[in-house]
Amino acid sequence: MISDLDQDDFGYPVNIEQVTYVTRQLADDSSVDLPMWVFTPGVDNMPEGAMPEGGWPVIVFVRGSAFHEQNVTDCSNYFVRIAEQGYVVAALKYRHSDIAPFPVQMQDCKTAVRFMRKNAERFHCNKDRIALWGDSSGGHTVLMAGFTGNRAPDTDADAEESAEVNAIVDWHGPTxxxxxxxxxxxxxxxxxxxxxxxxxxxxxxxxxxx
Structure with missing residues (x-):
């Protein structure tokens, strides 16, 4: 018997969009488009007042990969479940170690934070409530990006926005x-x-x- 039919605990529908958050030049003069997958609580037909004032809080996620190329979408089940509960999840790829060395990974992470702030209205998110989350090498990257914020090492991409965050979640990242x-x-x-x-x-x- 289901006794709590008056409680809707299924969560919000989730929209998923892949975007390019920055294009980087590499040492060999080639360029690479860096993708991000944005998981957003669906706003179509949403009851009035369901979205928090100022928009959804944001989690910028960096996938662990031993610093090599990441398989970001293999964690999509986590991102969907989190977005169902009222968060925007932005899962990014960075310049991995096979094409560029440290500190580019943390620089790309900071650019991703700035991209989400710049596009806050587009994704219905709150630019004042942003957290970083990463596992393994991704944990290392979010720690470095979160601790340095707007300080060097950094890049000029979307520099008009801040890279500072409210929280860092490190899942077993090396330090x-x-x-x-x-x-x-x-x-x-x-x-x-x-x-x-x-x-x-x-x-x-x-x-x-x-």
């Missing part, structure tokens, strides 16, 4: 590369060819901390 070899692992985290070495352009992670 001390040099200590990763002290714990059981399938690889040598101080090797120049390990993910941490590649992201710092073939360096060795003997004393690298964020």
């Amino acid at each position: 001390d590369f040099a200590k990763m070899n002290f714990y059981p692992s399938s690889q040598n985290h101080s090797d120049p060819q390990c993910p941490e070495g590649v992201v710092i352009d073939g360096g060795t992670c003997l004393n690298i901390r964020i």
Whole structure:
């Protein structure tokens, strides 16, 4: 028997849109369009007053990938469930370590935050309520982007908007590369060819901390 039919706990319908949030020039003079998938609570036929004043709060998400190219959409089920509860989720791809070294990942994350602020009206979101969330290498990226905000290292893209955020959610992101070899692992985290070495352009992670 369903006893709570008077309570609608299914959540909002969700709109999903893929956009290019920035185009970057690479060292070889080629360019790359960086995509973002925006999951937004549907506003069509929404009851009056359902949307909070100022718009939906925003979560900018960075997928973990050992700093290599990300498979962002494999977490779409999470994003849909969160958007159903009244959040805008912006899941981005950054310049991965196979085409550009640190600190471009955190720079792209900050540009994504600015893009969402610039397009707040388009996505019905609150530019004053933005959080960063990332897992694994994505956790490292959101920590770096969130801690530095509008300070260097940065880029000029959408510079009229702020990259500051209200909160950072780090899911098991590395923060001390040099200590990763002290714990059981399938690889040598101080090797120049390990993910941490590649992201710092073939360096060795003997004393690298964020």
